[in-house]
Amino acid sequence: MSFLAQSLARVKPSATIAVTNKARELKAAGRDVIGLGAGEPDFDTPDNIKEAAIKAIRDGKTKYTAVDGIPELKAAIALKFKRENGLVYKPAEITVGTGGKQVLYNALMATLNPGDEVLIAAPYWVSYPDMVLLAGGTPTFVEATIETNFKLTAEALEKAITPKTKWFIFNSPSNPSGAAYTRDELKALTDVLVRHPHVWIMTDDMYEHLVYDDFVFTTPAEIEPSLMSRTLTVNGVSKAYCMTGWRIGYAGGPAELIKAIATIQSQSTSNPSSISQYAALEALTGPQHFIAENNKVFKERRDLVVSMLNQARGIHCPTPEGAFYVYPSCAGLIGKKTAAGKVIASDDDFVTELLEQEGVAVVQGSAFGLGPNFRISYATATKDLEEACVRIQRFSASLS
Ligand SMILES: Cc1ncc(COP(=O)(O)O)c(C=O)c1O
Numbered sequence: 552m553s554f555l556a557q558s559l560a561r562v563k564p565s566a567t568i569a570v571t572n573k574a575r576e577l578k579a580a581g582r583d584v585i586g587l588g589a590g591e592p593d594f595d596t597p598d599n600i601k602e603a604a605i606k607a608i609r610d611g612k613t614k615y616t617a618v619d620g621i622p623e624l625k626a627a628i629a630l631k632f633k634r635e636n637g638l639v640y641k642p643a644e645i646t647v648g649t650g651g652k653q654v655l656y657n658a659l660m661a662t663l664n665p666g667d668e669v670l671i672a673a674p675y676w677v678s679y680p681d682m683v684l685l686a687g688g689t690p691t692f693v694e695a696t697i698e699t700n701f702k703l704t705a706e707a708l709e710k711a712i713t714p715k716t717k718w719f720i721f722n723s724p725s726n727p728s729g730a731a732y733t734r735d736e737l738k739a740l741t742d743v744l745v746r747h748p749h750v751w752i753m754t755d756d757m758y759e760h761l762v763y764d765d766f767v768f769t770t771p772a773e774i775e776p777s778l779m780s781r782t783l784t785v786n787g788v789s790k791a792y793c794m795t796g797w798r799i800g801y802a803g804g805p806a807e808l809i810k811a812i813a814t815i816q817s818q819s820t821s822n823p824s825s826i827s828q829y830a831a832l833e834a835l836t837g838p839q840h841f842i843a844e845n846n847k848v849f850k851e852r853r854d855l856v857v858s859m860l861n862q863a864r865g866i867h868c869p870t871p872e873g874a875f876y877v878y879p880s881c882a883g884l885i886g887k888k889t890a891a892g893k894v895i896a897s898d899d900d901f902v903t904e905l906l907e908q909e910g911v912a913v914v915q916g917s918a919f920g921l922g923p924n925f926r927i928s929y930a931t932a933t934k935d936l937e938e939a940c941v942r943i944q945r946f947s948a949s950l951s
Contacts, residue, residue: 585931585938596830603833648816653823657816667689672694673694674728708740714749724874733769759786852875853871857870865887867883913925
């Protein structure tokens, strides 16, 4: 009998972190590797945010804080929700955690009983199913295929809801597809959710600010205010403010749920880093202009990658509205062979051979629940992206 808990057998380590580690190992061994696996902006945290953190340290803001966030940060988050999303939350309806990841995890821990189902659209962020399993729930899946640009249709959502569905996790713009729902597309989904009052909505808005071509972001409770009483609106500073390492995420939701999240947090990690909270306060209240500047670069990279991938034999890459990922299909290469005679039977094979032969690290679609596809993060230097796409083109052309 293993010393380790049985619950551990239900989950697997993050596939995206595994790819990043593999690429790092190969690099350390002297291979020329371009890593396109990481889910974080390559831009540095803006200086005003760093200065706010340094000031917090100098001012002695280095002690425990309220478990789910300092009042100033909660007030800034409430203002952000009002200003950007038209959502009105009181301080008791706001929680701050160590990254959006902790907020999502705590919310599932605080609400799931054995047998409860959590409905997740595939392709999904790798952590959702495993978090649900760790919390003792059952993940259920509904596909959002390439035919609908990786967006869930109202019909598919309606069919996938069961009497046991406790949460529906919604993520727009999406990791891994980059797909973002327009107002009309989201309204079609909220119309379905209105008809199923037992289903709560966990919306992961982490990539809210990373949208291109004048796309207008919307979130479920904004489109359908009647859902406010059963929606947890999750967001954070990691992506838009280039603060992945600072570990601050937050959410707005009904007070009873927010209190339950704080209870879990109080018995596990306590408050998120006091210093990071002051940095996040500056992020939300300070200058915002760099977001548009970063997005200009991201958009150029997205267009470059989409165009170059669509020129690769056997690869089809839709243009996503947001985030910093593309999720091309490699269906046209399945069944083909490498020069060494290895058959590409799946997206796992494609990704493995691409890394071996050309030193390009991407993540296989099987990790995100929908394939045969692979995810490229274009949050990396433009010249590396260009070189990586040349290598992908060469690799695809070499298969027979
Ligand atoms: C869709 C999605 N949600 C949540 C997170 C978690 O972000 P953080 O914990 O850094 O706030 C990520 C990070 O990769 C993500 O891609």
